[in-house]
Amino acid sequence: MEVDITLVHWIYVTFIVAIIGFMLFRRDTTIVCIVGILSLAAVSTFSISDSVSSLFNSFIFAITELLPTILVISIIVAMSNILTISGINEVMISPFSKIIKNPTTAFWTIGILMMLISFFFWPSPAVALIGAVLLPVAIRAGLPALGTAIAMNLFGHGIALSGDFIIQAAPKLTADAAGIPVGDVIHASIPLVLTMGIVTTVVAYLFLMRDIKLNKTFRTIETFAPIQGSDEKLLSMTAKKILALLIPIIFIIDVILMFRLNLQGGDATALIGGTALLILILTTCLAHKKTGLEKSTGYLIEGFQFGFKVFGPVIPIAAFFYLGDAGFYTIIGEYLPKHSEGIVNDLGVALANIVPLTPEVGAITLTGVGVLTGLDGSGFSGISLAGSIAQLFSTAIGASTATLTALGQVAAIWVGGGTLIPWALIPAAAICGVDPFELARKNLLPVSIGLAVTTIVAMFLI
Template identity: 65%
Template sequence: MNVDLSALHYIYLVFTLLILAVMIKKRDTTLVCIVGIFLLALVATNSLSSSIITVFNSFIYAIVELMGTILIISVIVAMSTILAKTGINELMISPFTKLIKSPALAYWVIGILMMIISWFFWPSPAVALIGAVMLPIAVQVGLPALAVAMAMNLFGHGIALSGDFIIQGAPKLTADAAGISVGEVISASIPLVFIMGVVTTVAAFIFIKKDLKSGKLKVDNGGPKILNKEDEEYKNVLSPKTKNTLAILVPILFAMDVVIMIVAKLQGGDATALVGGTAIFILILVSILLHKGKALEEITKYLVKGLKFGFEIFGPVIPIAAFFYLGDEGFIKVIGEFLPQNSQGLVNDLGIALANAVPLNRAIGAVTLTSVGAITGLDGSGFSGISLAGSVAKLFGSALGRGVSTLTALGQIAAIWVGGGTLIPWAVIPAAAICGVDPFELTRRNFKPVVIGLVITTIAGIFLI
């Protein structure tokens, strides 16, 4: 498996490192991303006008790719606005407040619930379900919204998605590329997923407790800032009986969604769409009861408010997503057929080059597979590069004479933890938006626990090969 790196690869690599450096410095990455997109297009097409066009088209491509996530967040915020305005949300969470009495309990309960739901339906619908109900409880007992977002990220997009034991989408892709059975990948990944999960979530919890104690992390109201002072007057419009009925009905409707997901075997985007559609009908029902004759206009206002929030959250992320999408199939779709022959995409080519550049033994093999997985996760998908991880694991395992399944599992875990929703800003947006926190700050908070977890897991992988 050989690949010749071109100027495009080196430009992409340099700007990736620049973007990471700018993010670490807590500065905005928009200008760096735009310059990177422009230079990639200029070198590829050798045309100034085409390069300028590419900058705009790359934004369009990123928006199209992210639109499903933008819409689910917008709809959930629109529904949450009217539930908060009427006080229904307070009634909904009141039973849970008796069970969750401390920030520590909130962190672990939210995380474990997120993990369980994500195993069956993947994290996107789980974020909407868990965030809407559990966030206010967590904030009420003293767990900051940022910590809630971390818990949902690490347990859902991290542990559940990297193992994918129930749906088995990830292990199927890596197993096929590695030439082994899905069962072998799952068996090899169980101890690694467990180690990665325990180390990362415990490390994150320790950092949260430390920062809460020092005052670096403070408890705020949590969630999107969607209410104004004048909204308080709506809390007494509905009768107590109506509000109590709706407080019972809303959770029942979402519970029915879970049943439908199980019976109809809905996963991923379809499961998310079911949650989003249910939220829209809840919004309509409560609007009709609250606003009566003005409901037609008010429903539209709530949706517009939700969409404004969605695009406000996604605005800073679109340029960086546009740049990293060019590392995969987005390059051909936005710029055109200008990649070198036999290229598998800029990100995958860099991963292959890394694999070819290192000597072989168990330690180097484990470190390389983790690195290859992490590099392929930079496009923010997590899934787009795991086939490459499987292919590289097959090569390394054949050379070592063992450990193909363990190496495959390592590459899969690294790719999904990095790209699936813990370290890439636009991948963490569902949790960030539901919790009303900055996605860039969330990735910075996730960075140290996830890196510690990857290091420990890679060391464990060396002994398991």
């Protein structure tokens, strides 16, 4: 498997390093990303007008890709606002207060619930279900909003999505590319998913508890219309109790429908978003009565303001990283080598071609390929490549194809599926009202330690 590494590839790598460096030093990356897009377009097209146009087109592409997530987050925030102001949220979360009494129980309870729901419906709809209800309980118990986001993110977009044992979309892609049965990949991934999950979540928990004990400040993002508290006059206690019972039942019905109708990913998120919108309108009309129509629009506006405030800084960096995959052809055009599979996939193949073939190096390489291909923020786009490279390595060194394939899958999804790439972990960050870049920084060391330990474990299994 040969690829041509061109100047475009080297420019992309250079700007990735620059962006990561700026993020680590807590500096804004918007200008770096814009210069990166302009550089890639200029080297590819040799046209000033096309290069400048690519800047705008890249933003359009990024917004289009992110729009479903922006919408569902905005609607959930709008719904949460009316539930809080009307006092329904207070009644709804009271049962959980008996279980979640301190930061430790909050972290592990929210994380495990997130993982269980994500196994069946993937993380995005699970974030909406869990975050809207349990975030206030966690904050009362002493777990900062950032800690809640870390728990939902690592357990959902990390453990559940990287294993994907129920829906099996990820192992199907990697197994097909490696030419082995899906069951083999799932079986081989179990010890790796467990190792990665346990190590990463425990390390993240320990770091978080240390920060809480040191009384470190955890910054949150303010909405445009901050909630001041509930208005006792809007609804009677009986109405609050009825709605507090009815709303979770409606979402439980959503979960049943997802299972019965096999709704996953975007379809499941759309069902949650539509349901939240109907709840928003119903609750607002009941609470505000004669002014319900106008208030509904006001809550929606507040939700959209919050959504775009959170996503605004992420659009430029997402626009740059989307150039690493199919977005390059849509934004800039057919300027990559004829047999190119996209910049990040080309880099992954090149990495595999230059390393010596031993079981240990094979494991390290598959982790590296997974990390590289996950940089586009998808997690799924590069796992087929991981399967293909695993098959080549296993043939050359007599190692387990299934274990190498599973290792590449785990690395790609933990990095790109939503624990390190800022725009991929936005659902959890937005629901919790925290900076996605800060969440990515908090995840970086635990995830890196987890990947290192998991790679070492894989060396003994292949």
